[in-house]
Amino acid sequence: MLSVTPIPAFSDNYIWVLRQDTSDRVCVVDPGDAQAVIQVLEREGLSLGAVLITHHHQDHTGGLAELIKRYSPRVIGPQNPDIKGISERVGDGDEFRVMGRRFEVMTVPGHTLDHIAFFTAGIPPLLFCGDTLFSAGCGRLFEGSAEQMNESLARINALPAETLIFAAHEYTLSNLAFARAADPDNDDVASALRECEKVRELERPTLPTTLERERRINPFLRCDNAGVRRAASQHGATDNDQQTFATLRAWKDSF
CATH class of the missing domain: 3.60.15.10 (Ribonuclease Z/Hydroxyacylglutathione hydrolase-like)
Structure with missing residues (x-):
């Protein structure tokens, strides 16, 4: 079973955590705040296996460098070279597997040009x-x-x-x-x-x-x-x- 839970960050952000009940490795989406993620992982005995990034704004990427240094996760995100640390750059129609699920990438520009x-x-x-x-x-x-x-x-x-x-x-x-x-x-x-x-x-x-x-x-x-x-x-x-x-x-x- 795949569960999704939020980690509140800043005043109104949610960093989403994807977790399978058979593994202690999780995936997080848009970790703007590394400490908020680390606190949850340490409290629940989890490790970070993957990160998904939707766009370049700091409140979505600000924790990435620290999480990479600490956990060396797989990082999947837009084809924007200004976002440092992405290991797999993806675009419209690309597919990948995370947490046992197949994901499809959709380009959705508007808020930013690199948004997926x-x-x-x-x-x-x-x-x-x-x-x-x-x-x-x-x-x-x-x-x-x-x-x-x-x-x-x-x-x-x-x-x-x-x-x-x-x-x-x-x-x-x-x-x-x-x-x-x-x-x-x-x-x-x-x-x-x-x-x-x-x-x-x-x-x-x-x-x-x-x-x-x-x-x-x-x-x-x-x-x-x-x-x-x-x-x-x-x-x-x-x-x-x-x-x-x-x-x-x-x-x-x-x-």
Whole structure:
């Protein structure tokens, strides 16, 4: 059995830990903070066998050098030479095995140009998508364009509905507040906000989410919805899905 658990880091990051119940070797995704990972590994008697990197931002790669020095793990990440320590650079459609599972690489530019995601089919399917798709939101456009991000989200949206989405940040409450404004007639958004408020009061993560849930509550996956377009039209062009997405993303930046 493969289990996935979060290590909280900084103010709102999650470093995801993949573990099989038959091994003490684990894989971590986007270790921005080495000490947070080391503390968990030492406490639970685990060793680090592999690291997955989705993009170059420091809060996703900052712990890499120390973890490599300490554990010498296999490091799989984007074809970006600025990220030091990657031993296997991968691109769209590449496949590899980690923790007994076959992973497929998806290029998902938008937040950054080098951004990739890791998908593994199974029961259920799993997606580690860094800062591309969040629960009820998506990443800011630091390097890529709105068109690139919209296309990246469309690729993710084509995955099976039951896919578990392991995003890298606990942004759900603020995203749902925006979703309530961007999709005001959506009862699922209001219900999700109440549910997630209770979860956070218990200091539990709102992630992972499912793709099926995101199709119901995430305005960035609902650009063809009449209610979303109506709300977005007060903030910019909404003549098609692409314009609606760009308007939503710009509106969210100043929300």
